Amino acid sequence: MFLRPDVHGVAVGPDAVLLDVGADAYHCLPGGGEIIASLTTIGVRAGDPGVTALADGHLLTRDPEGRSRRPLPPLPIRSIIHERPAACLLSDVAPALRALVGIQRARRRGGLLPYLRSERRHVAGDSTDSVEAARRFWTLMPYLPIEGECLVRSALLMRFLHARGLDADWVFGVRLHPFAAHCWVQSGDVCLNDDVERLTAYTPIFAAGEGCS
Numbered sequence: 319m320f321l322r323p324d325v326h327g328v329a330v331g332p333d334a335v336l337l338d339v340g341a342d343a344y345h346c347l348p349g350g351g352e353i354i355a356s357l358t359t360i361g362v363r364a365g366d367p368g369v370t371a372l373a374d375g376h377l378l379t380r381d382p383e384g385r386s387r388r389p390l391p392p393l394p395i396r397s398i399i400h401e402r403p404a405a406c407l408l409s410d411v412a413p414a415l416r417a418l419v420g421i422q423r424a425r426r427r428g429g430l431l432p433y434l435r436s437e438r439r440h441v442a443g444d445s446t447d448s449v450e451a452a453r454r455f456w457t458l459m460p461y462l463p464i465e466g467e468c469l470v471r472s473a474l475l476m477r478f479l480h481a482r483g484l485d486a487d488w489v490f491g492v493r494l495h496p497f498a499a500h501c502w503v504q505s506g507d508v509c510l511n512d513d514v515e516r517l518t519a520y521t522p523i524f525a526a527g528e529g530c531s
Contacts, residue, residue, distance in 0.1 A: 319369060319378045320361050326387075326524040327354045328492065335492045336377060337499075337523050342430040344492065344499060345375065358387055390522040391487045394502075394509035404453035413481035414458050420477045421470060433473040434488075434526055436480045445505040448484045452503070452510035455479075468512070472501050475511055476527070479503075486510060487527035491520025503527075 321327055327336040327347075334350030337343075347354075350368045361382065362369050372378050424432035455478050464474065476488050486505040492498070500520050502512040509517065 319357070319364055319373065319380055320382055321357045321372075322377060322379045323383055325377045326490075327357060328521050328523040329354045330492065330494045330521050333494060335494065335497075335521075335523060336372070337490060337492075338377060339430055339434070339524065344497070345372075345377070346494070346497065347371065390525050391489060391504060392507070393517055393520075393522070394504045394514050395507045397509040397512060397514050398449060398453050399456065399509075399511060399513065401453065403457045404450065406454040406457045410451075410454050410458060410478075410482075413478050414455065414462060416481045417474050417477035418462050418464060421464060421466075421474050424473065425466075425470070430469075433469060436473075436477045445486075445508075448479055448486045448505040449508050449510065451479055451482050451484055452486070452505070456511075468501050471511055472503050475503050485527055487525045489522050490524045491517065491522045493519050493521065 321336070324339045325336055326339070327334055329351035332349055332351045334347040334354040336345040336347065338345065347368055353362055353366065353368055356362050357372075357378070364370075364373065369378070420436065421433070424435075452475060455475060462474070464470065472488055476486065479486055486503050488501065488503050490499065490501045498520075500517070502517060503510045
């Protein structure tokens with residue numbers, strides 16, 4: 319048996335944390351750190367310890383499609399948020415407004431999936447372009463009438479980048495004792511919307527974007 323394709327898991331010490339993207343829910347499996355890698359590679363038998371609880375929670379599948387996952391990006395080592403603001407371009411305004419409208423619609427629908435669904439224009443751009451666009455975006459951010467936690471801020475930035483034909487990795491991380499979840503946007507080893515010191519407390523569990531599934 320394997321994790322469902324929309325369920326992602328990671329070992330945090332001896333335990334495991336799972337994110338069910340479709341249900342917008344996190345699950346903790348005490349002592350499950352050793353089997354979590356097998357659930358996304360070689361699979362596990364239905365009778366193995368710890369598997370029954372996951373199967374009862376409808377988190378598993380017999381379809382090996384769940385193995386096709388790209389590696390998660392490493393934690394970023396630097397951030398742009400304390401750098402000198404970049405002057406925004408007139409051409410940034412329309413993408414920012416489109417991103418804002420998209421986030422407002424996602425909020426009304428609820429759950430994680432509406433935030434993840436974002437159309438990207440097919441325009442070539444590399445990681446340097448994404449970093450520079452993000453720097454300009456934070457100059458615009460105070461003028462956008464929206465507030466929210468890391469999910470909203472990251473989704474807004476991702477939609478802005480997509481509207482400009484760019485991409486980045488939108489990373490979700492977890493920690494235990496106490497449990498907490500967080501997300502941020504990074505391009506390569508550069509975080510585009512958070513302090514890297516804060517992120518060291520989190521273990522990446524899922525990423526959406528250019529380098530990840």
